[in-house]
Amino acid sequence: DAGITQSPRHKVTETGTPVTLRCHQTENHRYMYWYRQDPGHGLRLIHYSYGVKDTDKGEVSDGYSVSRSKTEDFLLTLESATSSQTSVYFCAISESRDSPLDTQYFGPGTRLTVL
Amino acid sequence: AQSVTQLGSHVSVSEGALVLLRCNYSSSVPPYLFWYVQYPNQGLQLLLKYTSAATLVKGINGFEAEFKKSETSFHLTKPSAHMSDAAEYFCAVSDRNFNKFYFGSGTKLNVKP
Numbered sequence: 001d002a003g004i005t006q007s008p009r010h011k012v013t014e015t016g017t018p019v020t021l022r023c024h025q026t027e028n029h030r031y032m033y034w035y036r037q038d039p040g041h042g043l044r045l046i047h048y049s050y051g052v053k054d055t056d057k058g059e060v061s062d063g064y065s066v067s068r069s070k071t072e073d074f075l076l077t078l079e080s081a082t083s084s085q086t087s088v089y090f091c092a093i094s095e096s097r098d099s100p101l102d103t104q105y106f107g108p109g110t111r112l113t114v115l
Numbered sequence: 116a117q118s119v120t121q122l123g124s125h126v127s128v129s130e131g132a133l134v135l136l137r138c139n140y141s142s143s144v145p146p147y148l149f150w151y152v153q154y155p156n157q158g159l160q161l162l163l164k165y166t167s168a169a170t171l172v173k174g175i176n177g178f179e180a181e182f183k184k185s186e187t188s189f190h191l192t193k194p195s196a197h198m199s200d201a202a203e204y205f206c207a208v209s210d211r212n213f214n215k216f217y218f219g220s221g222t223k224l225n226v227k228p
Binding site: 033040043058101102106107 | 147156160205220
């Protein structure tokens with residue numbers, strides 16, 4: 001158990017509203033990730049972080065921003081939610097402090113519905 | 116960049132039968148290969164990991180996977196399926212060149228009584 005929590009676990013919002021999802025970890029892991037999961041696409045990387053205030057884009061970053069002001073929290077913001085962002089969002093951490101290539105552990109997910 | 120292909124988005128087996136889930140990666144030997152399992156409404160859980168120490172890797176719940184470099188494959192097997200194995204399974208590889216993980220699109224395993 002990597003001590004990863006996500007909040008909220010479920011959210012329904014309307015098109016055009018901003019939404020922030022929170023990922024919290026308790027074990028001082030350096031690398032953190034946000035993925036979205038959609039049927040037929042597996043998991044796709046949105047953004048990742050390799051330290052406080054150090055973030056980078058993944059393969060599906062358009063319409064999303066992230067922030068990491070503390071080691072334990074990694075926030076994902078949908079600046080103006082669209083129906084195409086209806087998905088299940090997973091946060092993950094890398095087991096290794098020195099390498100992003102090692103095992104990733106996942107949070108329980110946030111199910112977001114944009115109407 | 117790596118790509119990961121899982122053949123068969125849905126696989127159905129009878130309880131007690133062999134489970135075989137296929138995974139192929141695209142390019143140079145990755146540093147790590149993984150299989151994850153996802154039960155309904157849950158996050159992904161690590162089943163097993165290949166780290167080059169041994170080509171046959173044993174994981175939890177009786178699963179194992181064999182790394183075959185010549186076939187660029189990392190197929191997951193279990194000799195005898197149990198009803199509790201019904202879940203979605205994801206293969207993943209990490210890419211040294213891009214410092215990233217790549218996931219396959221997943222295979223849903225159905226186990227029939």
